Amino acid sequence: MKKIINLVVLVPVGIVLIVLSVANRQSVRLALNPFNPEDSVLSVSAPFFVFLFLAVIFGLVLGSFATWVSQHKYRKRARNEAHEAVKWHTEAEKQRVRAENIPSQALIPSKSV
Structure with a gap:
């Protein structure tokens, strides 16, 4: 069942990524100097889909980090409760062990007559 769900999700995502790559393969330049965009030291030329993929990867990493930070209190509580358990x-x-070492005669109540 898990394989079928993975195929239903991953195949369309793969197709979309391939279509994006083919449609956006023209070379573009990312200029990191806002005052002089022609500065070749602070610019990178690559196909546009590379920048798209990098933006998606950066978003995934940033979102994962934000989730990890926001769940800190739950991980700390789980650690403390595991230590207490x-x-x-x-x-x-x-x-x-202490109960096993108690002689069985001590457990029988004595009758006083």
Whole structure:
């Protein structure tokens, strides 16, 4: 089922990316100097689809980082609760061993007549 869903999603995305690449293969220049756009030191020439893909990748990385930062409090809480669960599990194991070491005669109540 997962393979079918991946095919239904990834095949159209792949087709769109190929169409974008073919349609936008003309060379463009990205000038990073706003005061002198003809400055060749701060400009890059590449096919337009390269800049499109770089923008998409940059957006994915930036969005992933923002999500990771915003979920910090949940990861911290999960870490603290996992540490506390280990502490309580260790304590329960100590108590179980201690209960096993108590002589069985001590568990039987004595009858006083």
